[in-house]
Amino acid sequence: MRDRAAAAERTRRKPAIRDKYTLFAPFYDLLSGEYPVYHAGRVLGIDALAPTAGQQVLDIGCGTGLNFPLLQKRIGASGTIVGIDRSAGMLRQARRRARARGWENVILLQADMVLLDPGSIAARIQAGRGAAVSDAALATYSLSLMADREQAWTNMTGLLSADARVGVVDMQDPVGWARWLTPLARLACALGGSDITAAPWQAVEERCVDVLRASARGGHLQIRAGKMMHAG
Numbered sequence: 626m627r628d629r630a631a632a633a634e635r636t637r638r639k640p641a642i643r644d645k646y647t648l649f650a651p652f653y654d655l656l657s658g659e660y661p662v663y664h665a666g667r668v669l670g671i672d673a674l675a676p677t678a679g680q681q682v683l684d685i686g687c688g689t690g691l692n693f694p695l696l697q698k699r700i701g702a703s704g705t706i707v708g709i710d711r712s713a714g715m716l717r718q719a720r721r722r723a724r725a726r727g728w729e730n731v732i733l734l735q736a737d738m739v740l741l742d743p744g745s746i747a748a749r750i751q752a753g754r755g756a757a758v759s760d761a762a763l764a765t766y767s768l769s770l771m772a773d774r775e776q777a778w779t780n781m782t783g784l785l786s787a788d789a790r791v792g793v794v795d796m797q798d799p800v801g802w803a804r805w806l807t808p809l810a811r812l813a814c815a816l817g818g819s820d821i822t823a824a825p826w827q828a829v830e831e832r833c834v835d836v837l838r839a840s841a842r843g844g845h846l847q848i849r850a851g852k853m854m855h856a857g
């Protein structure tokens with residue numbers, strides 16, 4: 626309990642990262658290493674999540690919306706993307722992307738995944754003409770930034786249907802032949818504020834069934850997706 630309170634306090638005291646993303650937002654797509662590194666993870670993650678036409682998908686820590694084009698191909702105009710991010714600057718870029726592409730099925734909400742109240746977020750989603758519960762959730766390169774991943778996971782699942790699918794894509798040290806790239810991978814994570822040792826995909830391993838696994842870029846990118854295990 627004390628650990629949870631300490632983590633919440635750390636989250637409140639993390640303006641440096643929040644500011645970093647807001648400052649960096651206009652250049653994020655260009656400088657984040659999307660091609661040649663991180664795009665591969667989102668492609669594999671969305672393949673493994675496999676959302677279908679008409680579904681509502683939560684994009685946790687959606688950033689500038691780099692997942693949106695791939696998600697739209699799957700869910701179509703009858704589906705909905707709910708992007709949640711705590712950075713106003715990143716959401717501004719996501720909103721621009723949606724407007725430029727003419728997507729009317731994107732709901733963007735500014736909230737901290739660790740601190741939010743699922744009930745009030747569900748009400749905000751409904752106010753944006755979405756459904757109170759979503760069919761799937763995807764977190765690409767975002768959970769490893771969150772100080773209290775357990776609470777973020779609980780809040781996320783509070784917004785999902787009982788049989789929802791969850792996909793997590795995140796980073797670790799490269800392995801095997803790619804180990805020589807470790808300093809570069811660590812530098813990228815440190816610059817972005819990610820904890821490269823966090824392994825947030827373990828939650829999918831532990832709490833989902835029918836788990837699909839993939840990795841890319843010498844093991845630096847880890848991908849997991851599965852169906853939520855029913856409680857009880």
Ligand SMILES: C[S@@+](CC[C@H](N)C(=O)[O-])C[C@H]1O[C@@H](n2cnc3c(N)ncnc32)[C@H](O)[C@@H]1O
Pocket residue numbers: 643646667685686687688689690691692709710711712715736737738739764765766767770771817
């Ligand atoms: C490395 S970026 C990844 C963005 C996007 N998911 C992608 O794949 O390009 C991490 C994002 O997570 C967001 N983020 C970090 N901690 C968060 C939190 N506690 N709640 C909501 N968003 C958070 C940041 O604002 C940032 O936009």
